[in-house]
Amino acid sequence: MKIVIIGSGNVAYHLAKAFHEQKVAVEQIFGRNDIDLKSISDELNIPYSTCNLSDADLYIIAVSDGSISEISKIITKENCLVAHTSGSLSKEHLLGDYRKASFYPLQTFSKSKKLDYAEIPFFVEAENDEDLKSLQKLAQSISEKVMTSTYEKRKYIHLTAVFACNFVNHLFARAKEISDSQEIPFGYFLPLIQETTEKISQLEPKLAQTGPAVRNDARVLKLHEELITNDEQLKIYKVMNESIKKMYEL
């Protein structure tokens, strides 16, 4: 199966790298950003282009959601499979006369951070069994956790991931603002953060909750609100505490 990856961002890079590590040949990486494409091409020894799309059996479109429909139109070949990597778009957002599919890796990707691809859950969806099987086989070449998923389910997987990853990372960023403001090294908090995460592989998150809100400690909540000087931090502080109290009916 001849594979082309379209895109040069975090997801495109890591997919190309995962295939490269498993000796799955990628014919080309194609996209708009010459500099990023060249950098991936140099590292992984994959040809790239910004203008001539190579012929392939499978095109994986790993670009931001807003660009998927537009870029999907450049594939004029009909007898091929086209998959996007979005958690929040149906495969019908691909606009062409080819067979359509979804190839969704549930992970947060940053170019500079190495990943263990075998641990990443992949969710695949296709129009027919044959395409589904070939996408499953491809995903299984890089990951031990390959599942099928409809768009109806996938969008909830993505929503859950936003809470469990994107918002969590933002809390780390806001936490660091606070510790930075008092010249407290953020490194002090890394064992606590690691433990917070480790704990939930053994304990239900609801049972693992600690802190002033779940103890309904009004004095500490008031003290913290007085310490916070940043509007966004304060809004988060109040909403999260109210939500904790509601969950435990305090």
Place this chain on the structure above:
Amino acid sequence: MKIVIIGSGNVAYHLAKAFHEQKVAVEQIFGRNDIDLKSISDELNIPYSTCNLSDADLYIIAVSDGSISEISKIITKENCLVAHTSGSLSKEHLLGDYRKASFYPLQTFSKSKKLDYAEIPFFVEAENDEDLKSLQKLAQSISEKVMTSTYEKRKYIHLTAVFACNFVNHLFARAKEISDSQEIPFGYFLPLIQETTEKISQLEPKLAQTGPAVRNDARVLKLHEELITNDEQLKIYKVMNESIKKMYEL
């Protein structure tokens, strides 16, 4: 130095266990909850009492913030050191004619979850150098990361920890509500959650941000708001996305 631990909750249990593992003798664990005290006593082979407080050189009060002042009054001995483990109370909340101190472990404690005590940062504070040194020495017997800290700094350490741990765990609990509602196994999200945490030991959280808000993807934000049916989830969703946009000036 004769040590008594007052309390039978998560912090009291783990401190007693950490001392036990390092063969630091604890004379007694003292508290109100007979059942919890007996369970700790049986596991760690430390005498316990709910009525007769043993004589000691150091009393460590590991109870909830709201009970510290009250329970601190039962120590009538004057020539002794009394420390509490709270992140949000000054040592002056200890009400007695003894020497006062703070012995604050920066970690989230659940009884059923094992911990590597050597990794837990301890922040100590005392009225004089001698007491400070003996608390540092004691903390160093269980941890490799012992620092001094005033109350002024400690309360910001605790506030940061609320964002980086308590709120993060609550996001996991709300995320699980969403995945449970769609019968999606929460285990799928554990590699993502682990990576979210690992990433910030190598990358500034602000640089590690991914997701629809930082991409300013209005379509996905709207889609997610339509998928959410729970009021608290929706409030969190909106506040977090607004805060992300503000941080990146989107």
